[in-house]
Amino acid sequence: MDKAQVAAVLNEIGTLLELKGENPFKTRAYGNAARALEVLTEPLETLVAEGRLGEVQGIGEALEKKIAELVQTGRLGYYEELKGSVPPGLVAMLAIPGLGPKKVKALNDKLGVETIEQLEHACSSGKVAGLAGFGEKTQAKILEGIAFRRAYASRHLLSDALAAAEPILERLRAHPDVIRCSTAGSVRRFKETIGDIDFLASSRKPAAVIGSFTDQPGVLSVSARGDTKASVVLAGGLQADLRVVRDDEYPFALAYFTGSKEHNIVMRQRAIVRGLRLNEYGLFRSAEETRDPARRVRCRTEEEIFERLGLAWIPPELREAQDEFAAAELGPIPRLLEWTDLRGALHGHSNWSDGRHTLEEIADHMEDLGFEYWAVTDHSKSSFVAHGLDAGRLRRQIAAIRDINRRRADEGRTFRLLCGSEVDILAEGALDFPDELLAELDVVVASLHQGFSRNEAEMTRRLVKAAENRYVHMLGHLTGRLLLEREPYPVNTLAVIDACGAAGTWIELNCNPRRFDLDWRLWPHATRRGVKCVLNPDAHHNDQAGFLRLGAGVARKGWLRAADVINTLSLGLLQRELNRKRGRR
DNA sequence: GCCGTTTTCGGCCCGACTGTTTTCAGTCG
Numbered sequence: 154m155d156k157a158q159v160a161a162v163l164n165e166i167g168t169l170l171e172l173k174g175e176n177p178f179k180t181r182a183y184g185n186a187a188r189a190l191e192v193l194t195e196p197l198e199t200l201v202a203e204g205r206l207g208e209v210q211g212i213g214e215a216l217e218k219k220i221a222e223l224v225q226t227g228r229l230g231y232y233e234e235l236k237g238s239v240p241p242g243l244v245a246m247l248a249i250p251g252l253g254p255k256k257v258k259a260l261n262d263k264l265g266v267e268t269i270e271q272l273e274h275a276c277s278s279g280k281v282a283g284l285a286g287f288g289e290k291t292q293a294k295i296l297e298g299i300a301f302r303r304a305y306a307s308r309h310l311l312s313d314a315l316a317a318a319e320p321i322l323e324r325l326r327a328h329p330d331v332i333r334c335s336t337a338g339s340v341r342r343f344k345e346t347i348g349d350i351d352f353l354a355s356s357r358k359p360a361a362v363i364g365s366f367t368d369q370p371g372v373l374s375v376s377a378r379g380d381t382k383a384s385v386v387l388a389g390g391l392q393a394d395l396r397v398v399r400d401d402e403y404p405f406a407l408a409y410f411t412g413s414k415e416h417n418i419v420m421r422q423r424a425i426v427r428g429l430r431l432n433e434y435g436l437f438r439s440a441e442e443t444r445d446p447a448r449r450v451r452c453r454t455e456e457e458i459f460e461r462l463g464l465a466w467i468p469p470e471l472r473e474a475q476d477e478f479a480a481a482e483l484g485p486i487p488r489l490l491e492w493t494d495l496r497g498a499l500h501g502h503s504n505w506s507d508g509r510h511t512l513e514e515i516a517d518h519m520e521d522l523g524f525e526y527w528a529v530t531d532h533s534k535s536s537f538v539a540h541g542l543d544a545g546r547l548r549r550q551i552a553a554i555r556d557i558n559r560r561r562a563d564e565g566r567t568f569r570l571l572c573g574s575e576v577d578i579l580a581e582g583a584l585d586f587p588d589e590l591l592a593e594l595d596v597v598v599a600s601l602h603q604g605f606s607r608n609e610a611e612m613t614r615r616l617v618k619a620a621e622n623r624y625v626h627m628l629g630h631l632t633g634r635l636l637l638e639r640e641p642y643p644v645n646t647l648a649v650i651d652a653c654g655a656a657g658t659w660i661e662l663n664c665n666p667r668r669f670d671l672d673w674r675l676w677p678h679a680t681r682r683g684v685k686c687v688l689n690p691d692a693h694h695n696d697q698a699g700f701l702r703l704g705a706g707v708a709r710k711g712w713l714r715a716a717d718v719i720n721t722l723s724l725g726l727l728q729r730e731l732n733r734k735r736g737r738r
Numbered sequence: 739g740c741c742g743t744t745t746t747c748g749g750c751c752c753g754a755c756t757g758t759t760t761t762c763a764g765t766c767g
Binding site: 291 | 758
């Protein structure tokens with residue numbers, strides 16, 4: 154079993170233990186261990202084989218044994234026994250708002266409910282309202298939750314959340330009673346998928362701000378509305394929450410509601426060690442009084458809160474309780490990539506394959522946006538559903554691009570299209586075009602589009618072989634995942650990263666919001682191995698140049714700086730790097 | 739189940755809200 158599978162089992166054990174009514178700290182330990190595994194940069198098997206698993210923070214004696222059993226045998230007796238003792242439908246019920254482990258357990262114990270369908274039936278017939286601790290409102294809320302779940306997905310793409318958030322934030326900014334406002338939560342942290350959208354505002358008249366929020370266009374229903382807090386459901390099933398605080402509380406509330414939960418826990422622990430107490434209202438000098446402004450440490454910005462806790466300011470994207478505290482203790486966090494650092498992109502499509510626009514339209518649009526270069530990398534012949542190019546059409550496209558560039562040069566314009574291909578990686582890692590043809594191109598992206606059902610060893614071998622080809626500049630969307638749709642194909646990403654490091658091959662961060670592939674969690678490891686990143690929109694339409702802005706936020710989550718990203722280079726320096734891979738000067 | 743410059747036991751982040759209660763448990767973020 155690989156670490157992702159082990160982590161999934163540990164998370165599930167945590168959930169199952171919750172449903173059995175176990176000590177909440179024990180159940181949390183499983184979640185913590187799963188998170189610790191996800192960011193390991195050494196192969197899990199190595200740690201297990203060398204008996205060093207216990208050295209990982211969050212993994213003790215008991216979990217070390219359980220994880221070793223999973224890695225070595227692919228099974229865990231404890232897990233199977235536990236799983237057998239809890240009806241699988243109970244886990245699904247936890248996803249219904251208002252239902253936690255205690256209530257689900259009560260429903261199961263007292264009514265024998267084991268599935269969501271049975272729960273719906275029990276609610277409809279009024280049995281749930283009669284239980285101790287339940288009532289009419291809870292029963293109605295459960296029914297509503299079941300219907301909502303059926304109608305909408307529970308998580309959303311970052312791009313959808315941002316598109317919904319921007320007009321709401323504009324409206325807040327324009328409101329006369331709003332002093333400061335921001336998105337918070339996972340949107341502000343640029344998580345690749347989002348549960349709900351959080352907003353924070355400061356005001357002297359919270360009721361007016363709350364009213365404007367719940368009454369705005371696009372709100373389908375209001376699920377909660379208090380004095381300082383409201384929740385609404387937007388079109389598409391997205392939920393949006395607004396908290397309104399006093400302006401002197403704003404920086405504390407912003408830090409608090411940005412999270413992540415795990416990051417906040419460490420922040421609070423740091424406060425406690427310093428004899429302070431941290432919550433969403435402030436940082437306080439007394440352990441007892443947690444609202445009194447007179448005892449609050451004065452901080453006007455998030456920066457000052459971090460400073461008071463012995464830390465440099467941590468950009469929201471990094472607040473995932475991974476390595477940000479260790480880094481922020483040492484001094485300022487390095488300047489992370491900004492999307493405005495990007496000078497162009499190296500993976501995009503035209504209407505020669507499955508893109509929308511002509512070469513001229515692409516050149517004009519990208520030049521207008523201020524880019525210096527843009528690579529056209531249409532599909533190769535094996536991707537026939539995408540109208541992949543054969544050798545003849547590719548050579549004609551090269552000529553067409555050279556012609557466009559020549560005309561621009563004559564007019565004294567510096568923008569250039571680059572000739573490229575997104576060449577298919579075939580079985581056994583062979584490429585869809587011969588090396589002689591690849592050598593005629595400026596840029597080569599190698600990607601997998603077929604044969605996803607091979608096993609991990611084969612998939613890894615194919616990618617490693619492609620990475621070792623001197624004409625391949627980078628691997629495209631390395632794991633093939635489609636967020637909320639399709640899992641990554643099985644591949645040993647660490648081994649592929651190592652091979653890229655050795656061969657000087659770059660790895661793409663595909664900025665299509667359905668992909669964001671390679672995952673941000675792996676970039677710190679890739680950077681340590683000397684692998685450069687390329688931020689690519691994989692654009693099929695000119696509007697998709699905007700994907701680069703989203704991708705830059707995700708790149709920041711991976712601690713990427715401008716120097717780690719190839720397409721921050723000017724055209725001249727880029728061309729030198731493109732040639733260097735091929736052993737040319 | 740983990741962890742230790744209060745180290746092998748006794749803690750483990752903390753407050754708001756909701757609905758069900760008559761003093762609070764459960765859920766959520």
